[in-house]
Amino acid sequence: MAKFSSIGTEMAIQDIGTVVAKRQTSAVDNNASGRMVREIIYVVCAVAGIAAFGFSFSDPFVVTLAGYTCAFALFALSINVILGGVGEVPLGQCLFFGIGSYGAAIGMGKAGLPFEVAVLIGLVLSVIWAAIIGTITLRLTGAYFSIVSWGLTGVAMVAANNLDDLTGGPLGLFGFPPIGIGPLELGDPQTYFLMTATILLASILFLVAVRRSPFGAAMESVRQNPHLARSVGVDVARIRLKAFMLSAPLAALAGALSVPYTQIVTPEVFSVANTVDGLLMVLLGGARLVIGPVIGAAMFTLIPQVLNLDPNVRILVFSSIIILIMMFAPGGLHQLSVALRERFGRKKDVDGVR
DSSP states (O other): OHHHHHHHHHHHHHHHHHHHHHHHHHHHHHHHHHHHHHHHHHHHHHHHHHHHHHHHOOOHHHHHHHHHHHHHHHHHHHHHHHHHHHSOOOGGGHHHHHHHHHHHHHHHHTSOOOHHHHHHHHHHHHHHHHHHHHHHHTTSOHHHHHHHHHHHHHHHHHHHHHOHHHHOGGGOEEOOOOOEETTEETTSHHHHHHHHHHHHHHHHHHHHHHHHSHHHHHHHHHHHOHHHHHHTTOOHHHHHHHHHHHHHHHHHHHHHHHHHHHSEEOGGGGOHHHHHHHHHHHHHHOTTSTTHHHHHHHHHHHHHHHHTOOHHHHHHHHHHHHHHHHHHOTTTHHHHHHHHHHHHHHHHHHHHHO
8 A cells, every 4th residue: 555655656746747847848938939029029129220210310420420330339249259258358359340441442442342342351351360360369368368469450550551552551541432232322321321230230130149059158158267168178269269250250340331431441440449449338338238339339439429529528438437337337337227127126026015
C-alpha cells in the first residue's frame, strides 16, 4: 500500500512539474510575442515620425541639420559598438569616419564615380583597415588601446595634409558634382533627411539583432569579464576584432553621409575632436541602450542650435552635464529614466496598497 502511495506521490509531483514547465514556456512565449508587438509599434512610430518631420518642416536649414544629426548619430552608434559592446574607448574611431568621407569625395571628385559606388568602396576600405589595425592594436586594452588608436588618427591627418594630388592637401576636396543615390538628389534637404534617417533606423534595427545574437552575447561576456569569458571558451581576441570590424563601416558610412551636408572634406575629418563629440553623445544617451547614442546626438546637435549657443559655451554646458551624469548616473539618461520609472512605479504600488 505504501508503495502505491509513493508511486502516486511521484506521479503527482511529475504532473505538477509538467504544468509549471508549460506555464513557464507559455509565459516566455507571451513575453516574446508582447515584445515583438511593442517593437513593431516602435518601428511604425519611428517611420511615421521620420515621414512627418521630413514632409512637415519647410525650413531647409532645420531639415538639413536634422539629416546631418542622423549621420553623426550613426557615427556615435559605431563608437558604442566598441564602448558598449566590448568595453573599450575607441579614440581613433574618427579614422574610419575620415575614410568614409574621403572615399566618397575622392570617388566622386577624382574618379567620377556615382556617390553610392564611392560610398561602397569607402566601406570596403574601412573594413580592410579595421582588420589590419585591429589585429595590431586590439592586443592592447584600456588606456593603451585608446592612446595607440588616437596616435593612428594623427598619422592619417598628416598623410591627408601631404598627399595633395589625392586628398587636396590642407584645403581638402570640394566642388563635387550633384550628390545623389540613384534618382534621389541629396542636395534637397527633405531627401537628405529622409535618406539619412532611414539608414539610421535600419542600422539601429541591425544592431538590435546583433545584440540579441550569440555574437552579441559573446561581446557582452567580453565586456563584463574577458578573463571569465576566455575560461568558458570564448575567443576574446576574435570577438574584439569582429566588433572592431563591425564598427568601422558604420563610422565610414556616417562620414560619407556627412559630405552632402558639409560639401567639403578636409584633413580635419581625422581629428579626434569628432570622436570626442561622438563619445559625449554615447555617454549622454547611455551606452547600454542601443538608441542611447541617437538620443545623445539629437541633444548634442539640436539643442545648441535651438538655444543659439556659442561653440565655447556649448562645450562648457555639455562638459558640465557629462561630469554630473558620470557622477550620479554613469549609464547616462537611460539610467536616469529607468531609476525614475522604478521609483515612481514603487511609489504607485505603495499608494495602491494603502
